[in-house]
Amino acid sequence: MxxxxxxxxxxxxxxxxxxxxxxxxxxxxxxxxxxxxxxxxxxxxxxxxxxxxxxxxxxxxxxxxxxxxxGQLSLSPLVNGLLFRARLDDGNDLRALREVVELRIAIDLSVAEQLVEIYRGTVNSELEDLVEEMRRLAKNGQPFPEADAAFHTALFSRLPNGLLRQLAQAFWEIHTTAVPLLDIVQSEDILVTVDAHQAMLTALEAGDADAYRDAVHEHYRPLGRTLDAAGRAAATAVTG
Amino acid sequence: MxxxxxxxxxxxxxxxxxxxxxxxxxxxxxxxxxxxxxxxxxxxxxxxxxxxxxxxxxxxxxxxxxxxxxGQLSLSPLVNGLLFRARLDDGNDLRALREVVELRIAIDLSVAEQLVEIYRGTVNSELEDLVEEMRRLAKNGQPFPEADAAFHTALFSRLPNGLLRQLAQAFWEIHTTAVPLLDIVQSEDILVTVDAHQAMLTALEAGDADAYRDAVHEHYRPLGRTLDAAGRAAATAVTG
The missing domain is CATH 1.10.10.10 (Winged helix-like DNA-binding domain superfamily/Winged helix DNA-binding domain)
Known part of the structure; x- marks a missing residue:
């Protein structure tokens, strides 16, 4: 060697x-x-x-x-650096945060076929329970970061690529930490996000990769609207 | 704020x-x-x-x-950490390096539609020249990391997501640095890789996302064979 x-x-x-x-x-x-x-x-x-x-x-x-x-050779240095970058970008057009979210979408889509192979024909009560927990909290107007993290971690837990799992986790963490730090108000259609989690799971259990991909896009749509609104507010603050 | x-x-x-x-x-x-x-x-x-x-x-x-x-808030801490992880994994089954390569493939595939939109109907002599440079070097049995890096950087340069560009660059760097560090002998079908670069470019200029995706898989195939052979050699060294 x-x-x-x-x-x-x-x-x-x-x-x-x-x-x-x-x-x-x-x-x-x-x-x-x-x-x-x-x-x-x-x-x-x-x-x-x-x-x-x-x-x-x-x-x-x-x-x-x-x-x-x-050490555990985790991706925590990546999380720290990217969180700092997202905050540095604040007041601008939230580009750093948008880029992180785009990468989350790309990762979620890239594993569609693998996830279908894993979940087709299975029943996943743990994941169902997490969706119900999110729904309960969302209906009370409360955020649900723990249930959300647990859902995505559990969904990816059987993927063989540990680096991909860690990267997905790191981007989740940056996204979830950055949104409150940047004082972005979550949009009211947060129940759409809860339904999208359910739709992702249902699609995978049914072995339907296309439906899973649609649900992934639906999952990030409320956040996209939130970022658009926050971007417009920042632009108004600058020019107004 | x-x-x-x-x-x-x-x-x-x-x-x-x-x-x-x-x-x-x-x-x-x-x-x-x-x-x-x-x-x-x-x-x-x-x-x-x-x-x-x-x-x-x-x-x-x-x-x-x-x-x-x-600082530039680059992904260099990620590169350092993952390179170290790849070396720590040496003598094992090269899993860390395989995972990096899988993520490179996932990133290259995730931007197929975007790249087709950018390159459809264009002529890219700079990229053609880089493929020719790779071919010249490969025929002389020489490695071509500079031309390879320049090709992938130029190909992605018009993608709007800067984080994705940096991540692709970081994984390229980990992959290219780790292969010689781990004493992996490149397979002889390295000309297949050169042809695949050409095929990726031709497909994008023709606006054919499926052909681009095929070429991406072809691009990584010789490396896959190299990793398989190195993995078998490591297994033999342990059991033999």
Whole structure:
């Protein structure tokens, strides 16, 4: 196996190389700061700085009072960066948030055939219950982020591509976090979104990829209207 | 506009809030370390640590000898994390790399209709030249990452969704960087890949979305064979 040479590389690279060389996996305890200084022949301040960078990338994870471990390599750095980008874009045309939503749609559509294969002819009471929970909350005028997250996570849970699942989750998180941060008022047709969740599930259980794709578009339509209205309000605030 | 309160937040959050409050954009110079300490009432070491974290997330950018600027908010943290994940996975079944390639395929397919709208009836000599460059290099047994990158970037350059363009670029980079790092020998049918680039372009110019989708699958087929062979070799190394 090719190995990147340690010499000349940054402390970050050298710690990453060490994790690889030792065959460590997410959750394994990292060597102590002192051990890293000695093994990699770098200063304590370099080790400390590198570990902070690696922590911000979720390549290592600091559990306070318990030590440092190999991280979960999640997409949390992506979420942070894109959330910041969405907020930076605020007052403008909400383009960053629109782009995230477009990517959610693209991901949901890209797995239509795979999901049909998985769900055709099945009954999914867990997913049905989540739709009912959303409906109950929506009727009381309440938001339903937990049920919504649980629905999408459960729906995708049997897809084999873990990166796609994580990416879908990351974009869900950016979208759901950004909407309140940007003070966007959810449109009143939120019950349409609840019905669309039901329609997605019904279509998949019936093995109908086209109906699933229609339901995906329906699912994002109220949000599209919300973003359009917020975009118009921002434009009025600028020109008015 | 809602504003996150400064008090109680980390130095990272407070610096991000400052960038937002000041309406700064990528490329703007950041206040000096001293100015940040004073304005945010935090210690110099906290500012320094926060700026390193922000730099690793590409929210700020340190240009040595020139100072610190608001970053480009690129997907480079995603690339770093996923490359590391691909290497961590080495010797296993190359699953991390397969997942990245599957996502590249999903992205390329998701924009079929949009690309057809853009390219139907057009002539694209720049893209033709890049295909010829790939062919020349492939015939000499040489890799062609620059021409390949230039082709995919140019092909997507007129898509309106900047995040999708960046994501496609990030996955291209992970894929192209990971293949040599993992010591995977490219299969000999690399000319098939060159032809597939030509076929993608021809299909789009002809306004034929189905032919474009076929060419996308063809484009990734040699790589699929390469990954399968490397996966079998790894399995043999373990069991043999």
């Amino acid at each position: 090719a190995r990147t040479k340690g010499a000349g590389n940054s402390a970050v690279d050298r710690i990453q190389d060490l994790i690889l060389a030792e065959g460590m996996v997410p959750g394994d305890p990292m060597p102590t700061e002192t051990a890293l200084c000695e093994r990699l022949e770098i200063s304590r301040s370099s080790v400390r700085e590198a570990m902070r960078t690696l922590a911000s990338l979720d390549i290592v994870e600091v559990r306070h009072g318990h030590g440092t471990f190999v | 809602a504003r996150t309160k400064g008090a109680g937040n980390s130095a990272v959050d407070r610096i991000q809030d400052l960038i937002l409050a000041e309406g700064m954009v990528p490329g703007d110079p950041m206040p000096t370390e001293t100015a940040l300490c004073e304005r945010l009432e935090i210690s110099r070491s906290s500012v320094r640590e926060a700026m390193r974290t922000l730099a690793s997330l590409d929210i700020v950018e340190v240009r040595h000898g020139h100072g610190t600027f608001v």
